[in-house]
Amino acid sequence: MGCTAADVARALRAVAGVVAEHREELVRLDREIGDGDHGENLNRGFAALLSKLDGDLPSTPGAVLKLAATTLISTVGGAAGPLYGTAFLRAATSVGDAAELDGTLVATALQAALEGVVARGKAVVGDKTMVDALTPAVAAAESVASTGADVAGVLTAAAEAAEQGAESTVPLVARKGRASYLGERSAGHLDPGARSTSLLLRSFAGGAR
Amino acid sequence: MGCTAADVARALRAVAGVVAEHREELVRLDREIGDGDHGENLNRGFAALLSKLDGDLPSTPGAVLKLAATTLISTVGGAAGPLYGTAFLRAATSVGDAAELDGTLVATALQAALEGVVARGKAVVGDKTMVDALTPAVAAAESVASTGADVAGVLTAAAEAAEQGAESTVPLVARKGRASYLGERSAGHLDPGARSTSLLLRSFAGGAR
Amino acid sequence: MEVTVKKIINDPATVVADALRGMAAAHADLLDVQYDPAVVVRADAPVQRKVAIISGGGSGHEPLHGGFVGRGMLDAACPGPVFTSPTPDQVQAAVTRTDGGAGALLIVKNYTGDVLNFETAAELAAAEGVDVRTVVIDDDVAVKDSLYTAGRRGVGGTVLLEKVVGAAAERGVDLDGCEALARKVIGQVRSMGLALSPCTVPHAGEPSFVLADDEMELGIGIHGEPGRRRVRVGPADELVAALLDPVLEDLPFAAGDRVLLFTNGMGGTPQIELYLAHGIAERLLAERGITVERRLVGSYITSLEMQGMSLTVLKVDDELIELWDAPVHTAALRWGV
Amino acid sequence: MEVTVKKIINDPATVVADALRGMAAAHADLLDVQYDPAVVVRADAPVQRKVAIISGGGSGHEPLHGGFVGRGMLDAACPGPVFTSPTPDQVQAAVTRTDGGAGALLIVKNYTGDVLNFETAAELAAAEGVDVRTVVIDDDVAVKDSLYTAGRRGVGGTVLLEKVVGAAAERGVDLDGCEALARKVIGQVRSMGLALSPCTVPHAGEPSFVLADDEMELGIGIHGEPGRRRVRVGPADELVAALLDPVLEDLPFAAGDRVLLFTNGMGGTPQIELYLAHGIAERLLAERGITVERRLVGSYITSLEMQGMSLTVLKVDDELIELWDAPVHTAALRWGV
Numbered sequence A, B: 001m002g003c004t005a006a007d008v009a010r011a012l013r014a015v016a017g018v019v020a021e022h023r024e025e026l027v028r029l030d031r032e033i034g035d036g037d038h039g040e041n042l043n044r045g046f047a048a049l050l051s052k053l054d055g056d057l058p059s060t061p062g063a064v065l066k067l068a069a070t071t072l073i074s075t076v077g078g079a080a081g082p083l084y085g086t087a088f089l090r091a092a093t094s095v096g097d098a099a100e101l102d103g104t105l106v107a108t109a110l111q112a113a114l115e116g117v118v119a120r121g122k123a124v125v126g127d128k129t130m131v132d133a134l135t136p137a138v139a140a141a142e143s144v145a146s147t148g149a150d151v152a153g154v155l156t157a158a159a160e161a162a163e164q165g166a167e168s169t170v171p172l173v174a175r176k177g178r179a180s181y182l183g184e185r186s187a188g189h190l191d192p193g194a195r196s197t198s199l200l201l202r203s204f205a206g207g208a209r
Numbered sequence C, D: 001m002e003v004t005v006k007k008i009i010n011d012p013a014t015v016v017a018d019a020l021r022g023m024a025a026a027h028a029d030l031l032d033v034q035y036d037p038a039v040v041v042r043a044d045a046p047v048q049r050k051v052a053i054i055s056g057g058g059s060g061h062e063p064l065h066g067g068f069v070g071r072g073m074l075d076a077a078c079p080g081p082v083f084t085s086p087t088p089d090q091v092q093a094a095v096t097r098t099d100g101g102a103g104a105l106l107i108v109k110n111y112t113g114d115v116l117n118f119e120t121a122a123e124l125a126a127a128e129g130v131d132v133r134t135v136v137i138d139d140d141v142a143v144k145d146s147l148y149t150a151g152r153r154g155v156g157g158t159v160l161l162e163k164v165v166g167a168a169a170e171r172g173v174d175l176d177g178c179e180a181l182a183r184k185v186i187g188q189v190r191s192m193g194l195a196l197s198p199c200t201v202p203h204a205g206e207p208s209f210v211l212a213d214d215e216m217e218l219g220i221g222i223h224g225e226p227g228r229r230r231v232r233v234g235p236a237d238e239l240v241a242a243l244l245d246p247v248l249e250d251l252p253f254a255a256g257d258r259v260l261l262f263t264n265g266m267g268g269t270p271q272i273e274l275y276l277a278h279g280i281a282e283r284l285l286a287e288r289g290i291t292v293e294r295r296l297v298g299s300y301i302t303s304l305e306m307q308g309m310s311l312t313v314l315k316v317d318d319e320l321i322e323l324w325d326a327p328v329h330t331a332a333l334r335w336g337v
């Protein structure tokens, strides 16, 4: 049994809740090596998405993901807005007009999301960005999807890998985004975007059934 | 034996030293109920006076006092500049071209100084200003001068009365100068101008022989 | 000398002269600066047959007054040490440098020190045969004007007064006319200010007062003096009303009045907050049926790096509006030229 | 909502819109403000057959950019939330509102967020048939421009760029010409800044960094980010040299060069300190045989209430001087009109 448009919408609502809860944590992380707005930016975007989801819901998972994409692009701002926006947009495109998502499609969507982030932001693993969380997440998702895992299984694997990926940013010296201005002083801090990526994936995994 | 121009100059040099020593104290007092510059203002003026006194000295006590007056007027600024300046100017005028000052002349000079301060500033006793120190000082000076006290005696009496007068400003609510803006909040603080008046007189008394 | 406070200065003792040097370099076309005694003079002074408009006061309120020297505003400004009134010889030098034969008007903010020093200067200048008049501005409604105070302080209204009277003098209005106009403006301008944070006088090295994280001083002057009341910081709507209400009640301003609204920052207030406050004040005035004809928003009369603001309301008529709109070319205010 | 920081605001979530309302009220003759999406447009837009000059970025840097909208400078500004780049739909709206048929030049400060959002907007606008060009300004010498950073940040040079290119567009220079001019300016302007105190983003409620009483951050950006180095505060002579030396060495500027010197305050810096610093910078440039042809002193690109300053040096020639001197009428810069 796959994931319908309503399931995706429910998952996004849960994500909005998680972002709101972690708003201050993300602000704090961003204050340490950035400009202290990451939690605020994401929260503004997902709050806007919440009200959009209260309207007429599109009928396919892809269309819901696209709604998320355009909402995030037009409300988040900062680096994270276009990056997450592109991620959702590419994910939406990759699943086409499938009525339901299975494990394989979810893995495909995550892969497309990563490609979108990299296309826009040009970061590679080790630059201390959300790419450090998303890249291992995609690898893990694809690996378990190829063994036939369901949506929950794929997302759980992705979330776990993203968490480790996020943690791996702590010792890194940032090479992309605002944190890179700090040079060596950026080491010793968790990257806020990597943290939010792992939070998003964990929330998706928790919401999947 | 009276007080010559050289004696007055020596006394003024001593005063300059005392003002420099108490600069920070006067700044602190003025910060509490004013704008924190009284010590700085007086110090700037007396430092300027010091270099003036290094030049050719006028030959009478009155002329030395007048030099102090014009120097203070053109360097102190603030309320204290014109007030102390006028005080020294009136004192200078009151002693005319006497070659030496005795106790009586000193008391006369103090009386003239007080009249000058009141003419300019229009404060009365109880307004929490330098007038609260100077008024009892003049009374004490006149009283001991009338019993034939010498310069040192007159100045010592004046200094003691000024100290008590200054202390008496602590509970008062200011009615003149910047401190008056504070209303009731000015109570509980020593008036900086009253304090500097008592410091000046104590220094004069110490220098007199 | 050791730097004792976190400021961009070399030595507290030379801060005013050092800043004047930078100002002279930045505005050589506009200003002529002399240092001993310190006076900022408009470059083309003396302007023959024009009343000289002169002001001054302690430094630390920049751009007031030096930033207002130039065509259509002040002929000269006398900068005292930080927060300390200038000395009479500065004022006297200003009169001498700007006297074009039509007399001089001294604009004095009502502080004991300023009044006494300008008074002495006026006596000296009069003795030299210049027709000198003095007006004292006292627009701060936070201070009760009574026998029990030194009277109301001169604050934000000073900027508007200098602009309007400067415009009149530039047009050739004579000394009597300038003096009368000044008294008219003083009669119908009112201000009040608040501080969210104190300021530190360079030589003092310590803030002028200490505020808790949720406290502000209401009814401050411009010298880092504490205000009349310490109150809890509230939302901007409350802060603005706490300033505007006493200002409006004082004159009083009434429905149908036409006004100039001046929203001023105390030096350390970000412009985003000033505009925000200004928007609220405009709304509150509209609600009372008072028409805002002109406005000025910015940090024009300050207390060093103090965070806070003041509101000034000037009742205007066609004459004052025209004078306000007249060309002005100074370091801090410029239009029409 | 509880006010968590000591600021003149009602609610961190509405601070930008609330400030825009005040700005609209203060400058109704000059500006047209729309709120959703937020764009500040010059009142007479679109100007037919004129290249539209558009900029934008996070709020909290006022007067940048909204204060530079008007004749001879920007056609529109897109204010993002505090310190957060605007979204593509804001930029797109700005293009639509100002398109006079001659295309649009987007001036983008080099920050990942700004670049990405403007990039998206440019794609959208191009899709609608408007000829849109983008220039990215990256004048901050504090950041090493290398594979290992997001590249140099856009800071003080932005103000000069907007003025010069705005003047060219006003004269009818076409899109190619404006773009080429912008690249020329970007090629010869360099900046560096320092902070004596941090700033607090309204929604964050805490300062962006903490400095000891004798420390400053050298090489800061304009978003409250810490700088590259934390050093002891010294006398102004030292601070100014610490900014100017790397700026001059970078281009490099050499004896005989003609420059515009821009001494900028970070928002909470008193003007007296800015002028003081400016005077030192003028002296240091003169000592190196560099001629200061024009200067700008004031808080024009800020970080909320941060105390500190930046220095920007632009190499000029007769063309740039003429464009700098050309009339400008905006809320924050005005001359010749």
Ligand SMILES: Nc1ncnc2c1ncn2[C@@H]1O[C@H](COP(=O)(O)OP(=O)(O)O)[C@@H](O)[C@H]1O
Pocket (backbone or CB within 6 Å): A030, A034, A035, A036, A037, A038, A039, A041, A042, A077, A078, A079, A080, A081, A083, A117, A120, A121, A122, A123, A128, A129, A130, A131, A176, A177, A178, A191, A192, A193, A194, D083, D084, D085, D112, D113, D114
């Ligand atoms: N070029 C990039 N590629 C991928 N991710 C990036 C890039 N630049 C920044 N990021 C991510 O964006 C996060 C910051 O987002 P946010 O704070 O919302 O934007 P801003 O830096 O504009 O304030 C960083 O923690 C990082 O993970």
Ligand SMILES: Nc1ncnc2c1ncn2[C@@H]1O[C@H](COP(=O)(O)OP(=O)(O)O)[C@@H](O)[C@H]1O
Pocket (backbone or CB within 6 Å): B030, B034, B035, B036, B037, B038, B039, B041, B042, B077, B078, B079, B080, B081, B083, B117, B120, B121, B122, B123, B128, B129, B130, B131, B176, B177, B178, B191, B192, B193, B194, C083, C084, C085, C112, C113, C114
């Ligand atoms: N009207 C007045 N008459 C007499 N003394 C006054 C008057 N106003 C102020 N003072 C004295 O001046 C002192 C303050 O001097 P100072 O701090 O140098 O000047 P300012 O108040 O201008 O900063 C007060 O403490 C008070 O004693």
Ligand SMILES: [Mg+2]
Pocket (backbone or CB within 6 Å): A030, A034, A035, A036, A037, A038, A078, A178
């Ligand atoms: Mg950020």
Ligand SMILES: [Mg+2]
Pocket (backbone or CB within 6 Å): B030, B034, B035, B036, B037, B038, B078, B178
């Ligand atoms: Mg004082």
Ligand SMILES: [Mg+2]
Pocket (backbone or CB within 6 Å): B035, B037, B078, B079, C058, C083, C084, C085, C113
């Ligand atoms: Mg003073």
Ligand SMILES: [Mg+2]
Pocket (backbone or CB within 6 Å): A035, A037, A078, A079, D058, D083, D084, D085, D113
């Ligand atoms: Mg940001």
